[in-house]
Amino acid sequence: MTKEDEKVIPVRVALRCRPLVPKEINEGCQCCLTFVPSEPQVIVGNDKAFTYDYVFDPTIEQEEVFNTAVSPLLSGLIRGYNATVLAYGQTGSGKTFSMGGTYTSEQENESTVGVIPRVIRRIFQEKSKCADCEFLLAVSYLEIYNEEILDLLCTSKDKPIISIREDPKDGIKVSSTTRN
Ligand SMILES: Nc1ncnc2c1ncn2[C@@H]1O[C@H](COP(=O)(O)OP(=O)(O)OP(=O)(O)O)[C@@H](O)[C@H]1O
Numbered sequence: 001m002t003k004e005d006e007k008v009i010p011v012r013v014a015l016r017c018r019p020l021v022p023k024e025i026n027e028g029c030q031c032c033l034t035f036v037p038s039e040p041q042v043i044v045g046n047d048k049a050f051t052y053d054y055v056f057d058p059t060i061e062q063e064e065v066f067n068t069a070v071s072p073l074l075s076g077l078i079r080g081y082n083a084t085v086l087a088y089g090q091t092g093s094g095k096t097f098s099m100g101g102t103y104t105s106e107q108e109n110e111s112t113v114g115v116i117p118r119v120i121r122r123i124f125q126e127k128s129k130c131a132d133c134e135f136l137l138a139v140s141y142l143e144i145y146n147e148e149i150l151d152l153l154c155t156s157k158d159k160p161i162i163s164i165r166e167d168p169k170d171g172i173k174v175s176s177t178t179r180n
Contacts, residue, residue, distance in 0.1 A: 142162070
């Protein structure tokens, strides 16, 4: 990719291949991908080559994924730019592992911690470096399941129905979510 391309393409695609899980090993499954050393390229079977912005083979750990693909977005975020990290893949491919990985404060420093807790940690680190700035941090947590949007931070039993609306001024908006 040239310097010019970097300026105009605002989306980067990373391919991550997880290791085989014990069940797959027991069933005799084998990895059908070959990784090209030092190139962001993967070969499926014998001859189908695909190139991405980043390719992470099964040996690559959470820290390197974060440092390579996510950390540059945070530099922009601190300077006021929006950023989105989207995990996409078939069921069992490793989206939750890559994005999550911490459920208790004891797990916070484990190497398996994923993107979301690492991002949150970095935001608070940056905040503490900037004593004379005012920060407002808010978080919403939504799940889209069977085409319904669920507000995962809403504790009430009668959860409000959440819809997606298009606002002429603010663009696409998700209505009335809980912000903590
Ligand atoms: N990079 C990895 N290293 C080791 N284990 C991994 C890795 N990625 C995923 N796994 C393991 O693979 C299994 C499936 O991963 P995960 O649950 O994250 O998939 P998913 O894409 O979120 O699935 P679903 O869409 O069904 O929720 C889990 O047991 C997880 O621990």
